[in-house]
Amino acid sequence: MSKAQGSFDKLTTHRLREMKASGEKIAMLTAYDYSMARILDDAGIDVILVGDSASNVMAGNETTVPITLDHMIWHATSVVKAVNRALVVVDVPFGSYQGNSSEALRSCIRIMKESGGHAVKMEGGLEIKESISRVLSAGIPVMGHLGLTPQSIYKFGTYTVRAKEEEEAEKLKSDAKLLEELGCFGIVLEKIPAQLAKEVAESVSIPVIGIGAGPHVDGQVLVVHDMLGITQDFKPRFLRQYADLNTVMRDATTNFIKDIRSGDFPNEKESY
Template sequence: MSVHSDVKRRTVPQLMALKGDKKIVSLTAYIAPIARQLDPYMDMILVGDSTAMVGYAMDDTLSITLEQMAAHAKAVVRSTAHACVVVDMPFGTYQESLQQAFKNAAYLLASSGASAIKLEGGDVMAETTRFLVDRGIPVLAHVGLMPQYVNTMGGFKAQGLSDAAAERIYNDALAHQSAGAFAVVLEGIAEPLGRRITESLHIPTIGIGASPECDGQILVTEDILGLGDGRIPKFAKPFADVGALIREAASEYASSVRDGSFPTLDHCFGVKKRQSES
């Protein structure tokens, strides 16, 4: 599929309309080659701040910048034609004030061409969601296990396991729905809670380690392709080992260069064919 095809890109309202009809399929991408391959099969592609860990080998998602996210989102948008592209707001770019959030969200969308932004936070961030939505910026909320809260949560731990914690996350999701979020990502939460939120909300839920009952699912692409650091999260499933193919190709290339079998004259410029070959 080419980005020049006649296929129209999915819109935010179209994603919302999938609730109760079809499951929403989503994966992450941050570079053009991956996004191009995913595009025909995805309803939504998330340019996640997981790019920090997956693409830059950082320990967490806290250090990636607004400019980096904008550049990655632009690459994904330019190389796709079908999926709705959503981009993460990096840590520290929207928590200070409503005005800061709008300025940076507007910059992300204007500079990348993405259709919506995603932000993390419980009901305390619902006011920010409302402020952005009222000003024309679609918001995908993210509750439960929130990587940007890694320091306050004490690591990447499952959330909503106690009744009190589950009730808090449930109310977080409701608050973002009331504020106008078009969907909510539910990450790393107890399965009964994921099911309960999905049944209660009239907007889609996108699960990642939540529940099969969620209206859609999202995973980090590298986790399903065998391109990560070898650690597969409990909620992910490897669907292929692309890493093994890359290693095999790299090994064959290295051997060919070292034994002189590559390149040949066929791979060179300005070489006239031998008379016997013409």
């Protein structure tokens, strides 16, 4: 379990609702390992998402579909060990909850018991109503995810902005209200028009976190490798890159190789 100790303000789902009510924005980033999670937590991040985006940035897969429940539990366990303050939300991977509420419950119980995570995230609205209800009935906090849902990418066939047409926009708004009514503690909205995201955020009492959903929501989330500039070939319009660690890390590696080949490393002070 996470090392919740000391006098710091531990983030909870209740605290997130208080932040929305007071207009305090929520900061959320992904992490998949102990070292990165510790940096983010020490920096004061509110929510760490153990995202199924690990399938892309950690394993090199084209989509999030291949990552398994065992993989997600392994990543989540590593993250939770590093965290003192942040709320840790774990993605339930594709195939672990769709269409079978019993399977959904088993998957989420495994995540909570084996990783020590604080909540789970599931993609979809009305289509997974039964699974969400079953998981919530067991006392497991659930965050919803609407708009562009990467686990359904083969259905969409594209990563373009979702809900630009009225029919899809109305369904998204209806799904958001449904998630709130079911008892979800928050919703991620991915890659939808800013005005639609604003309408959704104003229509529900639970926090709405955006990624490519404009500024009028209750918080923002990015994939940490994208935000830090480690991944260089993914630069969507919504991404603000706060560092260029790809260049920093590549240059450091180049210098390491050079110093070894020249005999400069290790020097006398670095030897026993």
